Amino acid sequence: GESVGLHLPTLSVQEGDNSIINCAYSNSASDYFIWYKQESGKGPQFIIDIRSNMDKRQGQRVTVLLNKTVKHLSLQIAATQPGDSAVYFCAENKSQAGTALIFGKGTTLSVSS
């Protein structure tokens, strides 16, 4: 079936490094993508989103890149901090089909100081 997945289940970085979390999606009809951060015991927290008519979007310390040619999504976190340690999920939506977000499996980011 069609689904969103992540390349690596875990990523360990040093404080101050830049982090890159990757996601591959298989549904070429998806037109909206979103990154969530989930800390232990909490719900998914919105980080940044991007629509399929864009290939890059920047937020505060975060950048999302979308490559529709290879169906790849990435989240870049600049100057990673210990507070960034969490599980990161990408999710996709095909807006014409409905509102359901399809989540990937998640990447656990561990930041050591």
Place this chain on the structure above:
Amino acid sequence: EPEVTQTPSHQVTQMGQEVILRCVPISNHLYFYWYRQILGQKVEFLVSFYNNEISEKSEIFDDQFSVERPDGSNFTLKIRSTKLEDSAMYFCASSNRRGNQPQHFGDGTRLSIL
């Protein structure tokens, strides 16, 4: 910042019993959702709700599940006869538009079926 709130944070129920999970979405949002996350797995869509009716549901959302907006602020998920495999985190989310908008999640209810 407005947030989605869910109660209870943890619900323990005997198999076969009915359970109601409660959510208060963000006040100006019009679209409401339930998702679940089995321990260690990805978040799965259950149902979306708009204008007092279900707009979309997944295969997981079978006849044992129902949703309701009993008043202007609450949004509930009912599981009529719980099974062991219903044990999971259940997340409520809301958004102010249908598509291309982030859905904002609550911190979930951990449902444990004994």
